[in-house]
Amino acid sequence: MSDHRNRLIATRCWVVKVGSALLTANGRGLDAECIRALANHIANLRKQGYAVVLVSSGSVAAGMQRLGWQRRPRALYELQAAAAVGQMGLIQAYESQFQHHGQHTAQVLLTHEDLADRSRYLNARSTLRTLLQLGVVPIVNENDTVATEEIRFGDNDTLSALVANLVEAELLVILTDQPGLFDADPRHHPNARLIPEAAANNAELDTMASPGTGALGRGGMITKIRAARRAARSGAITIIASGKEPNILQRLANGEAIGTLLWPDKEPLAARKQWLAGQLQTKGRLWLDAGAAKVVREAGRSLLPVGVIASEGHFARGEVVSCLDPEAREIARGLVNYNAEETRRILGHSSNQIEQILGYVDEEELIHRDNLVLL
Numbered sequence: 001m002s003d004h005r006n007r008l009i010a011t012r013c014w015v016v017k018v019g020s021a022l023l024t025a026n027g028r029g030l031d032a033e034c035i036r037a038l039a040n041h042i043a044n045l046r047k048q049g050y051a052v053v054l055v056s057s058g059s060v061a062a063g064m065q066r067l068g069w070q071r072r073p074r075a076l077y078e079l080q081a082a083a084a085v086g087q088m089g090l091i092q093a094y095e096s097q098f099q100h101h102g103q104h105t106a107q108v109l110l111t112h113e114d115l116a117d118r119s120r121y122l123n124a125r126s127t128l129r130t131l132l133q134l135g136v137v138p139i140v141n142e143n144d145t146v147a148t149e150e151i152r153f154g155d156n157d158t159l160s161a162l163v164a165n166l167v168e169a170e171l172l173v174i175l176t177d178q179p180g181l182f183d184a185d186p187r188h189h190p191n192a193r194l195i196p197e198a199a200a201n202n203a204e205l206d207t208m209a210s211p212g213t214g215a216l217g218r219g220g221m222i223t224k225i226r227a228a229r230r231a232a233r234s235g236a237i238t239i240i241a242s243g244k245e246p247n248i249l250q251r252l253a254n255g256e257a258i259g260t261l262l263w264p265d266k267e268p269l270a271a272r273k274q275w276l277a278g279q280l281q282t283k284g285r286l287w288l289d290a291g292a293a294k295v296v297r298e299a300g301r302s303l304l305p306v307g308v309i310a311s312e313g314h315f316a317r318g319e320v321v322s323c324l325d326p327e328a329r330e331i332a333r334g335l336v337n338y339n340a341e342e343t344r345r346i347l348g349h350s351s352n353q354i355e356q357i358l359g360y361v362d363e364e365e366l367i368h369r370d371n372l373v374l375l
């Protein structure tokens with residue numbers, strides 16, 4: 001057995017994500033058998049002492065069926081209405097299946113905004129951790145009813161990875177309609193081969209996933225690979241596997257080599273830096289000169305105003321900004337010590353000139369290294 005599968009056997013805190021492609025009966029309605037089997041498998045893991053968070057899609061598909069809609073609507077307000085109706089059916093279906101096992105469940109609906117705000121993030125974290133300590137299975141979905149374009153995760157792969165960071169899960173299992181990640185999209189390349197294992201950060205993976213999704217999913221494989229990278233930041237292994245495979249969760253727990261395993265190849269980030277790295281949106285962009293980009297990236301140093309060539313966006317002190325190298329690659333993200341206006345005035349200057357320019361000094365760094373995360 002590979003070292004990584006061996007490590008997987010020792011994991012006890014799991015996030016399991018079930019995608020629309022798997023869960024919905026041809027796009028309309030929920031696949032009751034799939035939900036029944038999942039609840040069985042998760043309840044079995046719970047009996048063996050595993051803590052499991054379930055991230056489940058399916059609200060829109062369930063809502064469409066309840067409303068008698070034949071086609072997935074385009075308008076956001078219709079999607080939101082369908083999600084609101086369907087989330088009831090989704091939770092009802094899980095709740096009744098888990099009840100057969102005497103297992104309590106809890107509904108947790110999140111938007112990206114909930115996790116972007118530090119205090120709400122910490123609240124969500126303690127609620128989820130408390131639920132796990134109580135032996136409850138939290139069932140998480142995006143809060144589609146209120147999520148506008150700007151504040152949405154968009155796909156549940158991203159949501160599941162951020163939840164894995166939040167509860168510091170050791171394993172993220174992404175169940176979909178394919179047996180795993182192939183070296184090319186199997187829908188278009190029948191000879192594509194399954195990747196059994198790879199480092200989550202292996203850049204070659206990006207070339208394998210085709211941009212499109214299945215008919216029902218939102219993310220496709222690309223968002224699953226990115227999710228594995230996010231999960232790796234808190235040290236989690238990711239498995240991408242088929243939810244149609246019989247008894248998949250128990251077989252994974254036993255160390256069976258099914259699906260694709262993506263392992264974390266760097267040390268986990270400190271909890272605060274994980275939160276920073278999980279930010280999907282930033283308020284501004286700082287363009288670094290080559291020297292600053294090098295010391296930030298290679299020596300993990302703080303960013304000083306002298307190394308910044310230009311600043312874009314409207315940000316306040318303490319908000320998250322991106323740091324770009326001269327080739328326009330985003331190399332880091334951090335909490336900035338000066339607002340946009342102040343930043344524009346001090347950039348290019350050495351730190352001992354800040355007081356002279358602004359009339360005061362908050363900090364000598366534009367972003368302190370403790371508040372800076374490399375990407």
Ligand SMILES: Nc1ncnc2c1ncn2[C@@H]1O[C@H](COP(=O)(O)OP(=O)(O)O)[C@@H](O)[C@H]1O
Pocket residue numbers: 018019020021022157175176177178180181182183184185186187208209210211212213214215216217218219220221222
């Ligand atoms: N390299 C690849 N390996 C496997 N599947 C891929 C690949 N590239 C693209 N895909 C597609 O991604 C789809 C799964 O993503 P998606 O439809 O978003 O599912 P879900 O709803 O489970 O998130 C598969 O049906 C598959 O056609």
Ligand SMILES: N[C@@H](CCC(=O)OP(=O)(O)O)C(=O)O
Pocket residue numbers: 018019020021056057058059060061083141142144154155156157216217218219220
């Ligand atoms: N929140 C949406 C699911 C979003 C979605 O489809 O994501 P995914 O399962 O990653 O393709 C729903 O419940 O319908």
